[in-house]
Amino acid sequence: MSRLILASSSPRRRELLTQIGLKFEVIASNAEENTKSREPSEMVQELSLLKATDVFAGIPPEEREGTIVIGADTLVSLGGRVMGKPVDERHAQKMLAELQGNTHQVYTGVTLLWQAEGEQEPQRKTFYEKTDVTMFPMSTEEIRSYIATGEPMDKAGAYGIQGKCAAYIRGLSGDYYNVVGLPVGRLYQELKGLERKE
Numbered sequence: 001m002s003r004l005i006l007a008s009s010s011p012r013r014r015e016l017l018t019q020i021g022l023k024f025e026v027i028a029s030n031a032e033e034n035t036k037s038r039e040p041s042e043m044v045q046e047l048s049l050l051k052a053t054d055v056f057a058g059i060p061p062e063e064r065e066g067t068i069v070i071g072a073d074t075l076v077s078l079g080g081r082v083m084g085k086p087v088d089e090r091h092a093q094k095m096l097a098e099l100q101g102n103t104h105q106v107y108t109g110v111t112l113l114w115q116a117e118g119e120q121e122p123q124r125k126t127f128y129e130k131t132d133v134t135m136f137p138m139s140t141e142e143i144r145s146y147i148a149t150g151e152p153m154d155k156a157g158a159y160g161i162q163g164k165c166a167a168y169i170r171g172l173s174g175d176y177y178n179v180v181g182l183p184v185g186r187l188y189q190e191l192k193g194l195e196r197k198e
Contacts, residue, residue, distance in 0.1 A: 003067040004191075007055035012162070012181040013072060020184050022191075029054040029071065040077040044109030045126045047073035052111040056122055064115040064122070068194065071111040074181050076157030078104040083157045092147050092158040099157060100138035100168065106131045106157070106179045110187055112194065125190055129183040131174030133161070138168050 006013060009028035017024050031054035035046045052071025059067060076083040078098055086092035109128040116123055138146075146165060152158035159165040161172075161179045175183045 003063075005055060005059075005067060005069045007051045007069050007071045010072075010181055012160075016177055016180060016182045016184045017070075020188055022188075024070075027055050027058070027069075033073070038082075040075060040080075040082055040105065040107045041109070041128050041130065043082065044073045044075055044107045045111070045128050046109070047071075048109035048111040049113075049124065049126055052113040052124070056113045065117055067114065068191070069111075069113045070187070071113065072108060072182055074106065074108040074156050074178075076104055076106055078102065085154060085156055086152060086158045089147050089153075092152045093143055095158040096138060096143045096146070096152070097140075099159070100135050100143065103132055103134040104157065106133055108178045108181065108183055110183065110190075112190060114194065125194070127186065127190065129175050129178040129186055131172055131176070131178045133172045133179060134170040136168045136170050142168070 004022060004024040006017060006024050006026050007029045014026060029051035031050045033047055035043045037043045037046055048071040051073065052069045056069045083095055086095055107128055107130050111124055111126040113122050113124045146152065149164055151160050151163045161169055172179065175185065177184050
């Protein structure tokens with residue numbers, strides 16, 4: 001397969017794909033992020049499929065063969081309650097106050113969408129990864145100082161593990177890159193599996 005498209009404007013996802021040496025282009029999805037599910041693992045898979053489908057539909061039919069679209073969605077869950085991106089600084093402060101000193105889960109859903117030779121309908125592979133993240137306690141002042149950096153505002157759970165919030169990460173169980181926004185190891189293995197089927 002010659003063409004890889006990332007259906008996301010996330011700079012973290014772009015960096016991760018570049019880090020593992022993949023050549024790709026970015027076409028951000030404009031799909032409305034509505035999901036019927038309330039289960040975090042199902043929500044991220046549903047939203048990743050929504051994004052991939054939206055971008056795939058915009059590719060001219062004659063260009064679809066040999067193209068793989070990657071859709072992804074990440075969310076944070078604390079005690080089964082889902083946290084997306086904060087709407088403002090007050091919302092970010094509330095999220096971080098709840099996460100600090102506790103263990104939460106980060107889910108990323110990924111969908112690969114492609115059209116095989118001679119097929120009319122696209123085929124897909126959708127999966128998710130879950131990582132448990134434990135944070136050190138944070139004081140109100142530490143939370144405010146972190147929010148003042150602007151880093152939390154475009155991230156699920158209002159923090160970036162690869163940024164300044166690394167100072168408050170006690171440990172994790174699972175894939176670190178999943179927390180950044182894309183489980184690139186699993187993704188690469190899935191892409192290799194598709195190539196073998198060709």
